[in-house]
Amino acid sequence: xxxxxxxxxxxxxxxxxxxxxxxxxxxxxxxxxxxxxxxxxxxxxxxxxxxxxxxxxxxxxxxxxxxxxxxxxxxxxxxxxxxxxxxxxxxxxxxxxxxxxxxxxxxxxxxxxxxxxxxxxxxxxxxxxxxxxxxxxxxxxxxxxxxxxxxxxxxxxxxxxxxxxxxxxxxxxxxxxxxxxxxxxxxxxxxxxxxxxxxxxxxxxxxxxxxxxxxxxxxxxxxxxxxxxxxxxxxxxxxxxxxxxxxxxxxxxxxxxxxxxxxxxxxxxxxxxxxxxxxxxxxxxxxxxxxxxxxxxxxxxxxxxxxxxxxxxxxxxxxxxxxxxxxxxxxxxxxxxxxxxxxxxxxxxxxxxxxxxxxxxxxxxxxxxxxxxxxxxxxxxxxxxxxxxxxxxxxxxxxxxxxxxxxxxxxxxxxxxxxxxxxxxxxxxxxxxxxxxxxxxxxxxxxxxxxxxxxxxxxxxxxxxxxxxxxxxxxxxxxxxxxxxxxxxxxxxxxxxxxxxxxxxxxxxxxxxxxxxxxxxxxxxxxxxxxxxxxxxxxxxxxxxxxxxxxxxxxxxxxxxxxxxxxxxxxxxxxxxxxxxxxxx
Amino acid sequence: xxxxxxxxxxxxxxxxxxxxxxxxxxxxxxxxxxxxxxxxxxxxxxxxxxxxxxxxxxxxxxxxxxxxxxxxxxxxxxxxxxxxxxxxxxxxxxxxxxxxxxxxxxxxxxxxxxxxxxxxxxxxxxxxxxxxxxxxxxxxxxxxxxxxxxxxxxxxxxxxxxxxxxxxxxxxxxxxxxxxxxxxxxxxxxxxxxxxxxxxxxxxxxxxxxxxxxxxxxxxxxxxxxxxxxxxxxxxxxxxxxxxxxxxxxxxxxxxxxxxxxxxxxxxxxxxxxxxxxxxxxxxxxxxxxxxxxxxxxxxxxxxxxxxxxxxxxxxxxxxxxxxxxxxxxxxxxxxxxxxxxxxxxxxxxx
Numbered sequence: 001x002x003x004x005x006x007x008x009x010x011x012x013x014x015x016x017x018x019x020x021x022x023x024x025x026x027x028x029x030x031x032x033x034x035x036x037x038x039x040x041x042x043x044x045x046x047x048x049x050x051x052x053x054x055x056x057x058x059x060x061x062x063x064x065x066x067x068x069x070x071x072x073x074x075x076x077x078x079x080x081x082x083x084x085x086x087x088x089x090x091x092x093x094x095x096x097x098x099x100x101x102x103x104x105x106x107x108x109x110x111x112x113x114x115x116x117x118x119x120x121x122x123x124x125x126x127x128x129x130x131x132x133x134x135x136x137x138x139x140x141x142x143x144x145x146x147x148x149x150x151x152x153x154x155x156x157x158x159x160x161x162x163x164x165x166x167x168x169x170x171x172x173x174x175x176x177x178x179x180x181x182x183x184x185x186x187x188x189x190x191x192x193x194x195x196x197x198x199x200x201x202x203x204x205x206x207x208x209x210x211x212x213x214x215x216x217x218x219x220x221x222x223x224x225x226x227x228x229x230x231x232x233x234x235x236x237x238x239x240x241x242x243x244x245x246x247x248x249x250x251x252x253x254x255x256x257x258x259x260x261x262x263x264x265x266x267x268x269x270x271x272x273x274x275x276x277x278x279x280x281x282x283x284x285x286x287x288x289x290x291x292x293x294x295x296x297x298x299x300x301x302x303x304x305x306x307x308x309x310x311x312x313x314x315x316x317x318x319x320x321x322x323x324x325x326x327x328x329x330x331x332x333x334x335x336x337x338x339x340x341x342x343x344x345x346x347x348x349x350x351x352x353x354x355x356x357x358x359x360x361x362x363x364x365x366x367x368x369x370x371x372x373x374x375x376x377x378x379x380x381x382x383x384x385x386x387x388x389x390x391x392x393x394x395x396x397x398x399x400x401x402x403x404x405x406x407x408x409x410x411x412x413x414x415x416x417x418x419x420x421x422x423x424x425x426x427x428x429x430x431x432x433x434x435x436x437x438x439x440x441x442x443x444x445x446x447x448x449x450x451x452x453x454x455x456x457x458x459x460x461x462x463x464x465x466x467x468x469x470x471x472x473x474x475x476x477x478x479x480x481x482x483x484x485x486x487x488x489x490x491x492x493x494x495x496x497x498x499x500x501x502x503x504x505x506x507x508x509x510x511x512x513x514x515x516x517x518x519x520x521x522x523x524x525x526x527x528x529x530x531x532x533x534x535x536x537x538x539x540x541x542x543x544x545x546x547x548x549x550x551x552x553x554x555x556x557x558x559x560x561x562x563x564x565x566x567x568x569x570x571x572x573x574x575x576x577x578x579x580x581x582x583x584x585x
Numbered sequence: 586x587x588x589x590x591x592x593x594x595x596x597x598x599x600x601x602x603x604x605x606x607x608x609x610x611x612x613x614x615x616x617x618x619x620x621x622x623x624x625x626x627x628x629x630x631x632x633x634x635x636x637x638x639x640x641x642x643x644x645x646x647x648x649x650x651x652x653x654x655x656x657x658x659x660x661x662x663x664x665x666x667x668x669x670x671x672x673x674x675x676x677x678x679x680x681x682x683x684x685x686x687x688x689x690x691x692x693x694x695x696x697x698x699x700x701x702x703x704x705x706x707x708x709x710x711x712x713x714x715x716x717x718x719x720x721x722x723x724x725x726x727x728x729x730x731x732x733x734x735x736x737x738x739x740x741x742x743x744x745x746x747x748x749x750x751x752x753x754x755x756x757x758x759x760x761x762x763x764x765x766x767x768x769x770x771x772x773x774x775x776x777x778x779x780x781x782x783x784x785x786x787x788x789x790x791x792x793x794x795x796x797x798x799x800x801x802x803x804x805x806x807x808x809x810x811x812x813x814x815x816x817x818x819x820x821x822x823x824x825x826x827x828x829x830x831x832x833x834x835x836x837x838x839x840x841x842x843x844x845x846x847x848x849x850x851x852x853x854x855x856x857x858x859x860x861x862x863x864x865x866x867x868x869x870x871x872x873x874x875x876x877x878x879x880x881x882x883x884x885x886x887x888x889x890x891x892x893x894x895x896x897x898x899x900x901x902x903x904x905x906x907x908x909x910x911x912x913x914x915x916x917x918x919x920x921x922x923x924x925x926x927x928x929x930x931x932x933x934x935x936x
Contacts, residue, residue, distance in 0.1 A: 019930075042587060042930070047852030048872030049587070058587075100850055142636040142696075149631065176636075179696060183631060183688065185607050248850070319849065322800070348820030351800040355735050355818055355847070356885045359931045360910055363887045367908035419909065 009090040013449035016096040018294040019358035021055035023063045033460045035469035039063030045098040053251030078258045092259040093452040097266040097295040101313040102127035102154040109160040117221040118159040124234045124309045125241040141176045148180035153190045161197030163223045181211045195221045195233035238268040266448045267298045271309030273451030278302025288404040291411035294318030294357045297381035310385040315377040318357030321350045336372035338575040374413035378430035396480045403435045410442030420550040421582030435535035439473040474549030478556040479532035485509035491527040506557040511581045516552035588876045588934040592733045593827040598869040604722035619708040621743040621841040625723045626706040633700040640693030643671040647693025660687045709741040709843040729860040734814035737844030737855030744791035748836040750774040754823035759784030792842040796824035812844035814855040822891040881935045894919040
């Protein structure tokens with residue numbers, strides 16, 4: 001329930017990640033909510049401590065050291081609400097992505113309708129689909145039973161049937177699930193979500209209710225063939241996810257009590273924030289958020305108040321790293337590296353890093369490998385997520401990424417990129433935005449925490465967003481064009497507030513930067529050549545107002561889709577040159 | 586900041602839980618001395634089923650089909666046994682496809698359990714059962730040397746330790762293996778060839794302790810029937826000097842290798858144990874410490890990945906690393922005398 005600013009509620013937000021736990025303090029300063037500071041500590045979900053609350057307490061203590069504000073009492077319990085003495089906080093919210101990837105079985109009727117919705121649902125949490133049961137599944141029931149018994153899923157998502165539509169087929173599909181779960185020991189039975197034909201809810205309760213303590217219902221994800229509504233089921237699934245984690249991870253119940261039940265999966269919280277933002281800043285373009293961390297790559301996109309959320313544990317940079325090779329090749333990863341690194345060294349890196357997900361690159365070579373992997377993982381995640389973006393989303397060419405403005409980016413890989421230039425390079429390579437967009441780095445990884453806070457206090461996210469807690473990189477212009485390297489494709493003129501001008505002629509295959517500091521603004525005139533399209537139409541010129549950032553205006557003249565040279569030496573030289581242009585060594 | 590531990594300890598008290606994956610029967614008693622191959626608990630679960638649609642086969646309603654059943658829940662049936670017989674002069678029949686047990690019968694259907702998995706939980710370490718965990722397993726205590734690994738192929742066994750690694754970076758290629766090593770646990774170095782693993786299987790050995798393994802050999806290593814434990818990881822990483830010294834000086838002793846899978850959340854990890862006779866029980870080891878000056882540490886990532894060193898100083902605030910990242914760091918003096926700056930998250934305390 002929204003709280004009035006007059007209440008001046010201070011809020012502590014904790015994110016329990018796979019490798020680190022962060023505590024972030026928000027409070028009212030000069031009548032506006034502000035990000036005050038953050039503290040972090042290694043996560044303690046895993047051995048030897050195996051208690052997530054310990055990592056949270058350590059992170060809060062680190063925050064106490066920075067702010068000088070006492071938040072924990074002598075027993076290391078959270079002081080809430082805030083006391084007159086200035087100690088404590090009024091409220092706490094928690095997001096969590098730590099824990100082993102969940103295994104889900106999806107059940108639906110048609111592969112490209114309800115099963116597809118079930119897959120999307122499963123991708124809103126940190127889960128991998130290990131089996132799918134649908135109408136086209138020709139395995140006999142006993143084989144389906146044995147598969148479920150062997151896979152031991154944490155979760156079963158049942159969809160299918162439009163409201164008032166098919167019921168017999170769904171009931172038939174429930175049979176092997178019920179029987180398999182009957183055969184499983186009670187403590188090993190999965191949580192079940194039913195989000196299919198609403199007419200069948202009572203029947204499902206009747207046939208599965210006695211078997212599952214953890215049977216949940218949500219409104220139909222496919223109320224009609226041409227309508228998909230994932231949000232109510234995703235909300236229910238996020239609650240189920242937290243309940244599963246509470247059983248798996250000691251100490252989460254403590255945080256849940258402190259937070260009075262305000263615990264959300266990190267990805268879901270991010271999706272909520274994107275929905276919130278896309279309603280707030282409604283434009284013809286979409287808004288995009290990417291987060292690449294140890295647990296997963298998370299892609300969320302907002303289009304006119306609606307959002308898509310895709311959580312991909314298979315593209316996480318932690319213990320799942322070797323799985324990346326099921327989706328790409330060593331050569332594909334190495335094409336992003338500015339250094340000459342052998343495939344063997346890269347393969348060793350992927351496996352060794354999976355043993356130590358919290359380790360960070362300390363050498364130049366390790367950093368080059370780590371950033372190449374991050375590019376490939378994010379690129380794969382984007383390609384997969386793009387399939388779920390609405391077809392009506394505005395774009396410049398069919399099949400290309402929709403137009404997004406802004407693009408927000410966070411997560412460990414961005415923090416580990418070293419400087420804003422390296423971070424932007426990673427995003428330009430992996431996302432390949434088109435047209436004109438603003439790129440914002442969430443250097444404190446606040447986005448999911450603001451999403452979690454938004455249900456408690458709707459003012460806080462807006463005011464924190466506007467307070468400069470995020471690092472604006474600046475404006476990116478990415479013309480859609482294919483041309484020969486060295487062909488002039490764009491002339492750009494930036495007119496500063498003091499009427500001085502900077503001009504640049506952009507050649508295909510180059511990246512150019514027009515400096516414009518944070519807080520400054522200017523008028524950018526773009527004259528595309530050779531039918532390049534920046535969003536005004538093929539070869540059409542235009543003017544826009546732009547705001548400054550850490551880098552200013554960046555023109556990515558490498559064309560879309562980005563095609564790196566096949567010649568490895570030339571490619572590495574170009575990558576180094578591009579990085580140098582963006583201020584990275 | 587908490588320091589993760591990597592245990593290489595010459596003498597310690599080791600306590601380990603051995604648990605069944607599902608509830609079962611615990612066979613060991615408190616106070617019982619066990620060897621690594623002793624079965625301490627067992628459990629059975631169904632692996633394969635047959636769902637027989639009686640009503641459909643007999644072409645009758647489910648209620649009528651239930652009346653035609655010749656079996657009830659719990660019955661054991663032989664292959665071809667009558668499950669249900671229809672009515673009429675030439676009645677249709679439903680027979681058991683294989684030998685099994687009726688687990689459910691009703692609503693016109695019969696569910697048969699055809700095959701079971703019988704799981705035996707072995708002690709996987711020599712020691713004394715200190716506690717029985719009802720239906721799940723036991724807590725075992727051993728006293729001796731402990732050498733932890735970073736990866737295991739999921740198997741466990743025991744035998745006499747034979748050292749085939751002259752130095753920490755020796756290549757293990759199987760050349761030196763012969764039939765005299767049958768039933769032994771081999772201390773190797775870096776394994777690059779599939780042939781070395783196959784030769785070890787042909788001898789056959791009871792286990793391999795390797796420094797590192799090429800990732801391409803992981804599928805084969807998983808297939809091997811003997812345990813394989815890696816002390817340092819994947820690629821061409823030499824064995825860390827602490828593990829090499831402790832293992833190589835214990836050649837010809839009885840050693841147990843429990844190469845169980847590393848699970849960050851359940852705290853299981855591969856390890857080797859050499860039990861030693863003692864008059865006084867040593868203190869159990871600590872599972873975590875706080876980073877302090879003088880601690881012996883292992884480097885998890887380059888520079889000097891896998892090397893040991895000692896912390897010379899803990900840097901205040903954040904230090905800028907050669908990679909350009911900023912992180913809490915320590916200056917570490919390596920065994921070769923070189924000093925390097927290492928982020929704390931890339932260190933683990935050895936001891």
